[in-house]
Amino acid sequence: MNDTMTLGITPATRVCVLTGAGISAESGIATFRDANGLWEQHRVEDVASPDGFARDPALVWRFYAQRRAQARGAVPNPAHRALAALEARLGDNFFLCTQNVDNLHEQAGSTRLVHMHGELFLTRCSDPDCATPPVADTRSAFPTLPRCACGALQRPHIVWFGEVPLEVQPIKRKVQACDVFLCVGSSGNVYPAAGLVRELHYRRSMGEVVRSVYVGLERPANAAHFDDVLLGKAGELLPGLIALT
Numbered sequence: 001m002n003d004t005m006t007l008g009i010t011p012a013t014r015v016c017v018l019t020g021a022g023i024s025a026e027s028g029i030a031t032f033r034d035a036n037g038l039w040e041q042h043r044v045e046d047v048a049s050p051d052g053f054a055r056d057p058a059l060v061w062r063f064y065a066q067r068r069a070q071a072r073g074a075v076p077n078p079a080h081r082a083l084a085a086l087e088a089r090l091g092d093n094f095f096l097c098t099q100n101v102d103n104l105h106e107q108a109g110s111t112r113l114v115h116m117h118g119e120l121f122l123t124r125c126s127d128p129d130c131a132t133p134p135v136a137d138t139r140s141a142f143p144t145l146p147r148c149a150c151g152a153l154q155r156p157h158i159v160w161f162g163e164v165p166l167e168v169q170p171i172k173r174k175v176q177a178c179d180v181f182l183c184v185g186s187s188g189n190v191y192p193a194a195g196l197v198r199e200l201h202y203r204r205s206m207g208e209v210v211r212s213v214y215v216g217l218e219r220p221a222n223a224a225h226f227d228d229v230l231l232g233k234a235g236e237l238l239p240g241l242i243a244l245t
Contacts, residue, residue, distance in 0.1 A: 007180055007213065008245050015090060015242075016178035017083060018196060019098045019105070022185020022216045026235050027074045027104055049161040053126065057153055061142045064120070064156045067101075069140040071120055076108035079184060079234035084109035086242050095174040097167075099186060099193050101158055116165040116193065122157035125150060168192055175199045181212040182242070184234050188220030197225045215241065 009015060021031040046052045047063040076084075087094040087110055096113035098105055101120040105113055123137035125148035132148055134157040146154040159165050175181060175196050188194045200212040214226045215234050223229050230237055 020186025188222035
């Protein structure tokens with residue numbers, strides 16, 4: 001595929017989109033891979049796992065405070081805006097699942113989306129038995145560790161290593177019903193997100209007419225499962241690729 005082609009999307013096309021760190025990177029949000037999986041010489045697992053939080057909650061909160069401060073200065077890029085514009089035209093025929101925890105999709109205008117790895121600007125109780133729902137939280141400084149009304153420590157509303165991503169079954173059902181599956185900037189290394197494209201292979205084997213396309217700077221680890229892999233900046237390629245016909 002070349003960058004002059006489109007996906008032939010019409011108002012009746014059911015489109016499911018998965019976005020990963022690559023789309024946010026184009027807005028200046030650094031990824032773990034940029035620092036060889038380290039933050040201030042700490043392993044990712046030290047600041048993004050239940051064990052890490054239990055061992056040093058102050059360190060974890062300092063890490064997420066910095067992430068919040070970085071994300072607050074980022075703005076949506078043309079790829080975010082193109083997806084929001086497509087949603088505005090397709091309505092309920094559009095669904096977006098993101099692995100990203102920032103709110104750039106929302107800033108661009110997206111509303112039909114699920115954050116399968118949680119949201120950076122939400123905080124929840126660390127006690128799994130507490131019924132208090134996550135709350136909006138834009139703080140980027142924590143002089144004292146935040147606590148829930150129940151007395152337990154609060155934690156970022158983020159899916160950490162060893163935890164189950166959010167809304168997995170609803171996301172799969174959307175993929176199983178779509179005509180076009182578009183993946184943008186996901187490495188193809190993190191499951192279950194990386195396995196979603198395989199749903200299209202099964203459906204094609206059953207005689208359905210479906211299409212899967214990847215867009216991003218680097219070839220993903222699961223590239224062999226896509227019908228088309230388009231390499232380049234999503235902000236440059238998406239607007240033309242997903243234009244309605």
